[in-house]
Amino acid sequence: MTQTSFADPSAEPSVQEEGDELRPRFDAAGLVTAVVTDHASGELLMVAHMNAEALELTLETRKAHYWSRSRQALWKKGETSGGLQTVREMRLDCDQDAVWLRVDVAVPTETCHTGRSTCFYRTVADDGHTLKLAEGVACRS
Secondary structure, eight states: OOOOOOOOOOSSSHHHHOOOOOOOOTTTSSEEEEEEEEEETTOOEEEEOHHHHHHHHHHHSBBOOEEETTTTTTEETTTTSOOOOOEEEEEEEEESSEEEEEEESSSSGGGSSEEEEEEEEEEOTSSSSSSETTOOOBBBB
């Protein structure tokens, strides 16, 4: 991992919540949650995690980078599939432990590894136990 230039999170809530300095609050595993939506439509695309290196690379390149918990490796979204995510806007929540990325996706049907335009392609039925496909989710053929 590379050395990062982020300021340490502040124990003082007013500094962390109202200050103008990026102070990501990484969890015990060194991660922040990243919520990703389509810049144009606002559709929820995916939820992932970023370590300090992924966050730094995302800020530097404006291409979304994440930390794969299953592979324990840095991951540039879309590098092999073509579904690169160009970051149009990045926001942090109040205590800076979650990131919201608003992105443009080069190949929308490569957002999810299942070939869909979103990882949230199923809804819970009224019975509370059954899953069904959501309407209007693009899928590669």
